[in-house]
Amino acid sequence: DTGVSQNPRHKITKRGQNVTFRCDPISEHNRLYWYRQTLGQGPEFLTYFQNEAQLEKSRLLSDRFSAERPKGSFSTLEIQRTEQGDSAMYLCASSLNGDEQYFGPGTRLTVT
Amino acid sequence: AQSVTQPDIHITVSEGASLELRCNYSYGATPYLFWYVQSPGQGLQLLLKYFSGDTLVQGIKGFEAEFKRSQSSFNLRKPSVHWSDAAEYFCAVGYTGRRALTFGSGTRLQVQP
Numbered sequence: 001d002t003g004v005s006q007n008p009r010h011k012i013t014k015r016g017q018n019v020t021f022r023c024d025p026i027s028e029h030n031r032l033y034w035y036r037q038t039l040g041q042g043p044e045f046l047t048y049f050q051n052e053a054q055l056e057k058s059r060l061l062s063d064r065f066s067a068e069r070p071k072g073s074f075s076t077l078e079i080q081r082t083e084q085g086d087s088a089m090y091l092c093a094s095s096l097n098g099d100e101q102y103f104g105p106g107t108r109l110t111v112t
Numbered sequence: 113a114q115s116v117t118q119p120d121i122h123i124t125v126s127e128g129a130s131l132e133l134r135c136n137y138s139y140g141a142t143p144y145l146f147w148y149v150q151s152p153g154q155g156l157q158l159l160l161k162y163f164s165g166d167t168l169v170q171g172i173k174g175f176e177a178e179f180k181r182s183q184s185s186f187n188l189r190k191p192s193v194h195w196s197d198a199a200e201y202f203c204a205v206g207y208t209g210r211r212a213l214t215f216g217s218g219t220r221l222q223v224q225p
Binding site for chain 1: 116146148153154155156157158161202204208210211212213214215216217218
């Protein structure tokens with residue numbers, strides 16, 4: 001078990017560009033979560049999957065954000081037409097049913 | 113809406129001293145409670161959790177926390193701090209029926225030699 005992995009670890013993009021992040025959860029975990037963390041703050045929930053079904057989305061998840069988990073394994077988070085306010089650390093976590101969530105190292109996005 | 117408060121933004125302790133980090137939550141139902149630690153450039157590592165049962169829970173790295181329902185608190189403690197404990201600590205709350213965690217804003221711990 002190598003834990004939750006995220007790629008890329010860092011992404012710098014220009015305002016208006018699209019970006020996509022990938023998360024690979026712990027292999028037997030059926031639940032996958034995305035959070036966003038800005039400097040000096042705790043993580044804030046974005047969305048949650050159980051297997052391939054997206055079951056909850058935060059109001060933070062504007063229509064420029066879309067997440068998928070097509071086969072119930074890895075997940076992608078896409079941000080379209082990035083804005084400077086999207087600059088943050090994007091964290092992925094996974095869990096087995098309702099147990100504790102294990103976090104990946106995050107993807108740091110900088111929008112210039 | 114549920115919320116988590118970590119009133120101390122920054123704490124400095126001497127190595128070998130005891131530590132207590134405060135966490136208060138607001139919600140009517142019995143919460144699930146967690147403490148995570150985050151080192152610079154790293155993801156969040158789970159220190160300990162409370163789901164039910166004994167209100168004093170033991171975690172990794174010598175940490176413990178106590179759930180006090182009457183005070184809506186879940187404070188983290190360690191009897192003797194090591195320099196490697198310097199990091200940011202987050203308290204988080206979850207509830208039955210809601211899968212997302214609500215995090216506090218964190219407490220940054222500095223350890224003086």
